[in-house]
Amino acid sequence: MADEVLRVEGLHKHYGPLHVLRGIDLTVRRGEAVVILGASGSGKSTLLRCLNFLEMPGAGRIHLEGRLVGREARDGRIRYPNRELSALRMRVGMVFQQFNLFPHMTAERNVMIGPMKLRGLSEAEARRVAAANLEKVGILEKARSYPAQLSGGQQQRVAIARALAMEPSMMLFDEVTSALDPELVGEVLLAMRQLREDGMTMLIVTHELGFAYNVADRVVFMEHGVIHEEGTPQQVLLNPQRPRTRDFLRSHTLFRLPEQMHDDPPGPFALTTREQG
């Protein structure tokens, strides 16, 4: 299909005797936001890290924008030349749980370094790209600050801008709000929702069910290295079919605020209903 950005077929990953991914099939279409849910150890982060080859996948195929990644050898195994992987990583942006900004560079430099070193942009061009992307995540006024001078939420937004500056075909988000103080989660989720509205293709590992419900086009529930259940947010989150999915959702929603509190406008970071998006 022409509008497929990512197609994963039968992906496996072993760590020694540990079989972490046991045959993942997943397709992400252009402009789609897919959220991956699952308990820790279910393989969701490993899947993401295999998709930009921070971990080398085992058996299986990954197609990016209709082209097979790597070269198939005679024995059917796929070889991944380093040069091809670098080129792929430039087209697949990644944001990490721990931000991983470069601490010896200002926010602006963090965003400029990729375009300058990898896309061959001049300093002036890279500065314009950095400004545009920092603006997009609402943090342009911190361009000259160093990472250590920023809050976690601000650092994470700079990290998003850094990935965006490479003009990727899609973005991977690996539990990007899990290391944040609760009050800083909203600003990062808002930036991500904005990206979604701008048409960015996104694959998101998160524990934020409200975000999944309101922003995702599709929700995938992983368990023991396979996709256990998948569907629209309404289907998977409100009407799960498999017992394991139900257990997972129940434990995540064990304690909830009464309904009327949700109806109150809870400030600028409200993510309560889909219609608001």
Add this chain to the structure above:
Amino acid sequence: MAYEWDFAAVFRHSDLLLEGAANTFRLAGSALLIALPLGLAVAMLRLARIPVLSWLLAITTDIFRTAPSIVLIYWFFFAFPILAGVDFAGHTAVTLALGLQTGAYMAEVFRGGIISVDRGQWQAATALGMGSATRMRTIILPQAVRRMIPIFFTRITELYKATSLAAAISYAEIVQMANRAASETFRPMETFTIVALFFFTTIFCVSRLVRAIERRVAVPE
């Protein structure tokens, strides 16, 4: 009876000490010129984990780190020319001995500094699409080198002082020249007081310079 200090006799022979100082600088400088690139290269090769090579480099590094400097100087002055069938001056022998030893130390300093950079930094650089050379140059080394500055300075100071061991093979660095000045003036106390002050002053100035550099490249943490 109180000792009567007389520096005038020593100052009349200041040309000896100046020449010695110049040779000391030359020795330290040329040894450092070997040590820094060598240390960086060895660190990189060891980090690349090439099966046999990494192990060989580890052993060689340890040999140079555990040998007393004076033993290395004697070895490169007396043994190496015979084994290698070459003929070279004392300057070359000392430069090799101290340069290689400091290179071995520096390799460990570089390696430690590079390893100490957080895994997330490597991953973030990789995820952007950087190859290993770009990643090392723009992301890892700038952070590693900042952390290495104090231990760098310590090692350079050690090297600088170890150049005085070249006197043992009569190379004309400052201690050797001071010996000569002392025997000509019969003023060893004054002569070696001046030599001690020379080392103190130069190292003190370098330490100030290093601190200034450290402040200059510091980033908020």
